[in-house]
Amino acid sequence: MDLTIVIESEASSAAQEAVEEVLAEHGLDSVDVRRAYIRESGDPLPWLALILINGTTFTLATFFQEAIKAAAQEAGKEGWRVIRDLVEALTTRRQAQEGRPGSVTLRFEQSEVEIPMDSGLSEVAFRRMGELRNPSAPLSGTLRWDESTGQWVDSLKGRFICDEPACTEFATTSRIVSNGQKSTRIMLCDQHDSDLQPTEDH
Secondary structure (H helix, E strand, C coil): CCEEEEEECCCCHHHHHHHHHHHHHCCCCCCEEEEEECCCCCCCCCEEEEEEECCCCCCHHHHHHHHCCCCCCCCCCCHHHHHHHHHHHHHHHHHHHHCCCEEEEEEECCCCEEEECCCCCCHHHHHHHHCCCCCCCCCCCEEEEECCCCEEEECCCCCCECCCCCCCCECCEEEEEEECCEEEEEEECHHHHHHCCCCCCC
16 A cells, blocks of 8 residues: 555654554554654654655545555545544544644655645545645645635645746746756746746756
8 A cells, every 4th residue: 555654753652553543443554654754853843644645546535445445344435534534533643642733744755745634624625635636736845725716726826926027927836947056946937937948847
């Protein structure tokens, strides 16, 4: 199964076991759980659970639905409900165990896009999430739920103007451009992004 959950490296073995118990309760007992997210601080940091999804050609809902097929208690459940219930269970269990705030995030390894699982997401948000398949977020690398459009969009969509002089369009992608030995990240609209040479990397 191309699914892994990574929690903070400083987490206790009990924390890892709690995550494994949640997975087992949701028919995902074969998922690997690793204490591997390294960070340094003198103060307690928020707990985290990073759900890594690697190389799926299915929609997210189908991916999770296939993942829990072998579990009789979960068989037939819609994929988006599996995602929602798993996120809520992980949040509840870790929150109670750690006694401090934390976060659950989905990460698509192939497209390097992350989706922070904010509290209070609606059923519609989870249904739309289930329709995602290796999504793109060329500006920020993260998606946010846009209630006004009912879609998951790039977190920076509509927030920055194209860096091309005199252009007034919103940026839709970011690029790394090189000038001699110096590299700079710029934000461009669709038109000016297409005008760049194809050898320049995103």
